[in-house]
Amino acid sequence: MLKNWVVVPTCLPLVLRRCHACASGHFRASGKFRVNANHKLIDAWLLALCTACGETTKLTVLERMNVRSVRPELLDRLHDNDPGLTAELLQDPAVRRRNRIALDWDNAWRLDIGGTDHLDRELIREVIDVSVRFAARIPVRPVRLIAEGCGLSRAEVERLVTEGKLVSAARLSGKLSGDFTFMLKR
Numbered sequence: 001m002l003k004n005w006v007v008v009p010t011c012l013p014l015v016l017r018r019c020h021a022c023a024s025g026h027f028r029a030s031g032k033f034r035v036n037a038n039h040k041l042i043d044a045w046l047l048a049l050c051t052a053c054g055e056t057t058k059l060t061v062l063e064r065m066n067v068r069s070v071r072p073e074l075l076d077r078l079h080d081n082d083p084g085l086t087a088e089l090l091q092d093p094a095v096r097r098r099n100r101i102a103l104d105w106d107n108a109w110r111l112d113i114g115g116t117d118h119l120d121r122e123l124i125r126e127v128i129d130v131s132v133r134f135a136a137r138i139p140v141r142p143v144r145l146i147a148e149g150c151g152l153s154r155a156e157v158e159r160l161v162t163e164g165k166l167v168s169a170a171r172l173s174g175k176l177s178g179d180f181t182f183m184l185k186r
C-alpha cells in the first residue's frame with residue numbers, strides 16, 4: 001500500500017540574525033519591501049522586524065541591478081508588497097547566502113498525511129510504502145515525521161529502524177529537507 005505525505009509550511013519561518021539593538025536572534029519578515037531606484041540602478045530589500053524589540057533589518061533582494069535586467073513582474077510584486085514573494089525569497093538559497101541568514105522553521109509547518117491524524121493501527125500491520133514530499137525545503141527530523149504520521153513514539157520508530165522493519169534509502173538520523181520514501185513492515 002502506497003501513502004503520500006506532504007510537509008507543508010503553515011506560516012513564514014523566522015529569520016535567524018543577531019539584532020544590533022538587543023540580544024535577540026530572531027526576526028520576523030514584515031511582508032514589506034523597500035525599493036530604491038537611482039538612475040538606471042535599483043536596490044531592493046525585504047524588511048524584517050526583531051521579534052523582541054521591533055528593530056528593523058534589511059535583507060538584500062536586489063543590489064545595484066540595472067533596472068532593465070530586472071523582470072517587470074518582479075518589480076510589480078516588490079512595489080505591491082506581494083505576500084507570496086516574501087515566502088519565495090526566504091526559501092531562495094541565493095537570498096539566504098547573500099544575507100548570511102538561516103531560517104527557523106519551528107512551529108511553521110505541519111505534516112499532511114491525507115485524512116486522519118495518523119495511520120490507523122490496522123494499516124500499520126501491513127507493509128506500507130510512504131512517499132514524503134516537501135512543499136518547501138523545511139529541515140525536519142524524519143524520525144519525528146514518521147512518529148507523527150504513524151502515531152508512534154520516536155523511541156518506537158527508532159526501534160523499528162534498528163530492527164530493520166523501517167527502511168529507507170535516505171539517512172533517517174539527523175534532518176532532511178527534501179523528498180524521501182520509506183517502507184514500514186511489521
Ligand SMILES: [Zn+2]
Pocket residue numbers: 019020021022023024050051052053054055
Ligand atoms: Zn532586537
